[in-house]
Amino acid sequence: MNSNLKEHYPYPPISQQVDSDEIDLRELFAALWQGKWLIIAMTFVFALGGVGYSLHLPNIYKSEALLAPANEKSGGGLASMASQLGGLASLAGVNLGSGGGSETEIALATLQSRQFISEFIHTHKLAVPLAATEGWDDETNQWIINLERYNPETQTWLKPDDAPADQPAMPTDWQLYKAFSSKLETNKKKDNGLITLSFESQSPVFAQQVVELLVNDINTHAKQEKLAETKTNIGYLRQQLDNTNLTQMQNVFYQLIEEQTKNLMLAEVQDEFVFKTVDPAIVPEEKASPKRALICVLATLLGGMLGVAIVLVRFAFRKDEDENLGS
Structure with missing residues (x-):
């Protein structure tokens, strides 16, 4: 009777499968807890990078x-x-x-x-505002001219050093x-x-x-x-x-x-x-972009997700190595 049951039901009972899943879930959380400093570090680095990048954008x-x-x-x-x-x-x-x-x-x-x-x-x-400026000075209400592209004194265009010889x-x-x-x-x-x-x-x-x-x-x-x-x-x-x-x-x-x-x-x-x-068009008082707060939030989330992914990948490889050594 027992042998026939084993032939028809080759898999372990459901209760054993649940216990095995619970053990794997505990191992997963344990791995995340062990790699918490890596996750925090990645989140912190990406958050700083997002802040720096957003502040750099004009x-x-x-x-x-x-x-x-x-x-x-x-x-x-x-x-x-x-x-x-x-x-x-x-x-x-x-x-x-x-x-x-x-x-x-x-x-x-x-x-x-x-x-x-x-x-x-x-x-x-x-042409000069479109192709020869580096930014806008709010205090003087004047363009910041890129002196490597345009000479405002002589009102002449300058060729970049890395430009091809035939480029005007x-x-x-x-x-x-x-x-x-x-x-x-x-x-x-x-x-x-x-x-x-x-x-x-x-x-x-x-x-x-x-x-x-x-x-x-x-x-x-x-x-x-x-x-x-x-x-x-x-x-x-x-x-x-x-x-x-x-x-x-x-x-x-x-x-x-x-x-x-x-x-x-x-x-x-x-x-x-x-x-x-x-x-009619008016002089805007509020910027349209960049959305600095959104950039910082997305960068922080990306850093956290990347840190979690690295920890989980390391956990998966370590588990495979342990199983291979055990076998």
């Missing part, structure tokens, strides 16, 4: 402006006339085409484009674009269509100035593009008007020219052409 400030689309008409130029005048344009034999996106979407894409940002940097002379001293447009675009952020809310434009910098004053200049420049850029497009349309329509003698088609061209003239007048008097400022 304060970053974010200035942002809340914008609203000034005009949400889809398409532009002759395409907008087609929606307003219906079949009149087709009677005139003019191919008005289709819209390619709203003016707001085009302006947002332009705002983040390489060409616009490069022109913006050179127009407002932002002044940063390229691509390098400036990358440095600028990494700090620029645009976000369009889906529920109400409002747009948040923000820029980060070690200087709160510089961050506010960049956002303000960006809003002004994108409005000016969009306005000039619209004026040039409208004038081109008017010139084309007048040329077609001179080439036809049909009274009906002449009336169509007159209406089209009138509509474009209205667009031209509105564009000339409208300063906030594509974006209206709902909440």
